[in-house]
Amino acid sequence: MSSPLSRRKLITTGLATAAGVSGLGVAVVLAQRYGLIPPDHGGIFGVGETLTYAAQRILMSRHSLAREFNRSEISKVAPVNGKPPETELYRRHLAGGFADWRLTVDGLVARPSTFSLADLQRFPPRSQITHQACEEGWSFIAEWIGVPLSSVLNFVGVSAQARYVVYFSFDEFWDSIDMPDAWHPQTFLAYGMNGRDLPTGHGAPVRMKVARQLGYKSVKYLARITVTDTMKNIGDGQGSPAPAAGYSWYAGI
């Protein structure tokens, strides 16, 4: 190895490395600034999750609508996964026809509120005929009737600092979505399905319906919604219990 060549090589390699590292640093800062890093970004698998989430949020429209279908395409079979919550409170609500059920909406909002089922039904109702696709591989098409989450968010007044909407079920399930999906017109608090009240197995009285993500984001048996600017203090900080088991927080996939 001749020394001038190796020195030149050393300088070039050094400069390239420095450029690469600072480029990566700038990319990380920008990604954080524009909300392109998902809560489950940690670890080796977090690299893939971050690439997927950032690529979709950069390259794709935040307003694109999930595919909608004709009434004739509604599936005759709509399988149910899991059982209704076995808590005493839920059983009492179920027995009482959800007359005393309330949905709490709090966090970074101007007017923390609680809503009865009748309160939610007083918002202008909307419906969508969309897929419900389970990560296991099966799927069905149903009509979902409810109030867009955006209507409720507008009612309570969301702070400009808000970054996530977190929603909790009566059982151990909870999940969260970012603001683009929270404001999305097909993100519903669904209280009806195929022209009837939401069946117990499908999450009565109200479930979240996130049309652009896989089924597990559409948490059933809602009890509380909270708006936050960070997932750090909620659960293990990964935005949902799903990532700890290997399921992406961002399930637009």
Add this chain to the structure above:
Amino acid sequence: MAESAYLPAGTIQNSEVLDAPRHSGLVRVTHWIHTLSFIALVLSGIAILLAHPRLYWGETGAVGTPSLIDLPFPFVLELQIRGPGRYLHFLSAWVCVLTGLLYVLSGLFTRHFRKNLVPSKRDLGWESIRQVVSNHVHLKRPTEVESRSYNVLQRLTYLAVVFLLFPLIIITGLAMSPAITSVFPTIVTVFGGQQSARTIHFFVAVALVLFLLVHIAMVCLAGFKNRMRAMITGHNAAGKEPS
């Protein structure tokens, strides 16, 4: 760069040419990264599939609706393989796609495909194809000179894998994404629905695994040591070390 390695049979005159790398550095590096990510994709794909080893046609499908094929595997829901499988699947998909993109772009840029993979008109003639098939049927080992360039069956197979099967498995994978199909609905409607895309994704994966098995069998038949040496060091002839 080393793309100049594939010379028409008969033009090799001296040992200096024989020393030229068999595969370029980029081809070798992307080949092995691809190998690892493909194996990870297959294993994690199996873990995901076993949650629901039934295939459907159309938009929807579930237990209680008619299936296209019931694969002879149990429904594996309790075993905790699917979750880690999913994370691994999507990470290795990124590695596989980005490496593949680098390989395809560099192959177009350096004319690797045009020079080494696109068969000549003469190679596509019946007599030439018959000869190659006959060599395969009789398990005839390629001569040193023959092994320096791809025969017509290899060329067509590699082209089909790179430009047909991989694009198809990527698109059918994306066609199962409700977010991506909200922007590009055509990528799922063209296959007849989300469950059709899942079914095609499965069969293309099977085709790629069959390709891998035949590929390994051929490497063994053609001389495992030499072929591995060529894809690791870039050099063909035994005893020659990379300079």
